[in-house]
Amino acid sequence: MAVSANRLELLQIADAVAREKSIDKQIVISAMEEAIMKAAKSRYGQENEITAEIDPKTGETKLNRKRSVVDKVENDATEITLEEALNHNPAAEVGDVILDPLPPIDFGRIATQAAKQVIFQKVRDAEREKQFEEYKDRVGEIVHGTVKRVEYGNVVVDLGRGEAFVRRDELLPRETFRTGDRIRAYIYDVRREARGPQIFLSRTHTQFMAKLFAQEVPEIYDGIVEIRSVARDPGSRAKIAVISKDSSIDPVGACVGMRGSRVQAVVQELQGEKIDIIPWSQDAANFVVNALAPAEVSKVVLDDDAHRIEVVVGDDQLSLAIGRRGQNVRLASQLTGWQIDILTEAEESERRQEQFRKRTDLFMTALDVDETLAQLLASENFSAVEDLAYVVTEELAEIQGIGEETASELQRRALEYLERQNEAFDTKRRELGVDDAILQVEGVTPAMAVALGEGGVKTLEDLAGCATDDLVGWNETVNGERKRFAGMLESLGVTADDANAIIMAARVAAGWVEAPAAPAETAAPEADA
Numbered sequence: 001m002a003v004s005a006n007r008l009e010l011l012q013i014a015d016a017v018a019r020e021k022s023i024d025k026q027i028v029i030s031a032m033e034e035a036i037m038k039a040a041k042s043r044y045g046q047e048n049e050i051t052a053e054i055d056p057k058t059g060e061t062k063l064n065r066k067r068s069v070v071d072k073v074e075n076d077a078t079e080i081t082l083e084e085a086l087n088h089n090p091a092a093e094v095g096d097v098i099l100d101p102l103p104p105i106d107f108g109r110i111a112t113q114a115a116k117q118v119i120f121q122k123v124r125d126a127e128r129e130k131q132f133e134e135y136k137d138r139v140g141e142i143v144h145g146t147v148k149r150v151e152y153g154n155v156v157v158d159l160g161r162g163e164a165f166v167r168r169d170e171l172l173p174r175e176t177f178r179t180g181d182r183i184r185a186y187i188y189d190v191r192r193e194a195r196g197p198q199i200f201l202s203r204t205h206t207q208f209m210a211k212l213f214a215q216e217v218p219e220i221y222d223g224i225v226e227i228r229s230v231a232r233d234p235g236s237r238a239k240i241a242v243i244s245k246d247s248s249i250d251p252v253g254a255c256v257g258m259r260g261s262r263v264q265a266v267v268q269e270l271q272g273e274k275i276d277i278i279p280w281s282q283d284a285a286n287f288v289v290n291a292l293a294p295a296e297v298s299k300v301v302l303d304d305d306a307h308r309i310e311v312v313v314g315d316d317q318l319s320l321a322i323g324r325r326g327q328n329v330r331l332a333s334q335l336t337g338w339q340i341d342i343l344t345e346a347e348e349s350e351r352r353q354e355q356f357r358k359r360t361d362l363f364m365t366a367l368d369v370d371e372t373l374a375q376l377l378a379s380e381n382f383s384a385v386e387d388l389a390y391v392v393t394e395e396l397a398e399i400q401g402i403g404e405e406t407a408s409e410l411q412r413r414a415l416e417y418l419e420r421q422n423e424a425f426d427t428k429r430r431e432l433g434v435d436d437a438i439l440q441v442e443g444v445t446p447a448m449a450v451a452l453g454e455g456g457v458k459t460l461e462d463l464a465g466c467a468t469d470d471l472v473g474w475n476e477t478v479n480g481e482r483k484r485f486a487g488m489l490e491s492l493g494v495t496a497d498d499a500n501a502i503i504m505a506a507r508v509a510a511g512w513v514e515a516p517a518a519p520a521e522t523a524a525p526e527a528d529a
Helices: 005-021 027-046 084-090 111-137 207-215 251-256 258-269 285-292 315-322 322-335 343-369 370-381 385-389 393-397 404-432 448-452 462-466 468-472 496-509
Strands: 050-055 060-072 080-082 097-102 141-151 154-158 162-166 184-192 195-202 226-234 238-242 274-279 297-303 306-314 339-344 474-478 481-485
Touching: 027 050, 027 060, 050 306, 050 393, 060 084, 080 084, 084 097, 084 251, 111 184, 111 195, 141 162, 154 184, 162 184, 184 207, 207 226, 207 238, 207 258, 226 251, 226 322, 238 251, 238 285, 238 322, 258 274, 274 285, 285 297, 285 306, 285 322, 297 468, 306 315, 306 343, 315 322, 315 339, 322 339, 339 343, 339 474, 343 370, 343 385, 343 404, 385 404, 462 481, 462 496
Parallel strands: 060 080, 162 195, 238 274, 306 339
Antiparallel strands: 050 060, 060 097, 141 154, 141 184, 154 162, 184 195, 226 238, 297 306, 474 481
16 A cells, blocks of 8 residues: 555655544654555575665655674674774764665565555554553543444443443443443443453442442532542442531531532432431441431441441331342442441440459459449459559458458459469460460560460561551451451550551560660750859
8 A cells, every 4th residue: 555655645645544543643654654665575584684664754765775884894784894984984983883775675465465564554553542542541430322233231331432342240220321321431441452452431339339429519620529439239239428618518417409409410320229318427436327317326436447437226226227138338339338237226325334354253253242333343343453443442441342351352353363374374375386475575465475475476486577457456358248257455445656666666675676766865064054
């Protein structure tokens, strides 16, 4: 095609191809130059280094053989001596490159076909690269396209300048498309692959719904109302948390619109997916209560370390809070990022009674006291023998029914119990093979040493190599659900700060790091004479 044309036609063809494929004209000319170069190598020999150059203004083609100037020639095809080079260029030096003009060649049928293949391939590669560069920066946008074909439930979409792919699991349940249908979807990934750029679309992605709201709600598009989090059960139900930067604008009302017009436009696009719009709150308790709507919550208890929240609801609200197949509480957990445990008021009361009974039994066994005194201590919020052993004696004596003499005796018995318990822990620690050095680390108790040994931490180096999560546990989202993984010291009430301090002390003791310098004491200013 282009390689057998005259100069003017060569430029006209390059210009036409560049316009048709929406690529730079110079890319087409470079492809033609490479095609001519390959054809010339076939004519003059593959061992030669040949360059081809097309003048973008006149279309004139120049062929040159390229040779390097050397002291001793080892390859006649690519090297030339300095003496010979001086005949071509009197200023030539060793290391320079000499270009020998070659006469133009006549292309045969085979050479022409080979040149056409080179040009087509180069233009196709340039077209794919342009497509990738165009769409890689559009990840996170909603695009419109036409269904080109449907393959085993997967939809191939024509975007005009490229093709995109919607996998079957990225479509809404019971949603079907036919060739020629219009489709709107969210770009969640663009990959460069050998067969060209692959653009992946989704209609189930959480951000697809967020972007739809941005298109329907001007306040979101303008940044006045912000979407903080989204949780979806595609095709069934979704929750979206919003907050307004302008106190005069209600974020929920802005998203709902007049008579629900705005939210209904999104619902129709999502095939009737029900959407709960919830005001976002910095207070985790309020946010979780809002997220569990329409259920009414009577009490919440937060555990910041475990990132769990316990919600108490009335018996008649339990089904609403949990939702069908746990959908409501699952979406609320995804939306808030908290692990939510739901109890009825009866269950919560029963659990409190069980905890009270366990504390009573503990005090009766550990302190050898009657049930009445043990219940009195449990009712005063003493949950462990340690609390009783190290409380100020005067405070304990002030409890009605406990005098100074009884308080002193209770603390003596508590200390003796803890001492016996520590001896038992120390014996078990030795049986587990836990080094004495671990017990010397500041903050580590005999009970902790046993727990560490059961978790496989038996030397100072083992403890120094631990991460905070290994000791206190961590949360992880698995298959869309947030799960809790227990740490070795979690059952002992060790906080993240305590765990950090223990690990750092172990690293200092092991010689891995230097002990942090103590803050310099500020000298008190001398009083004026």
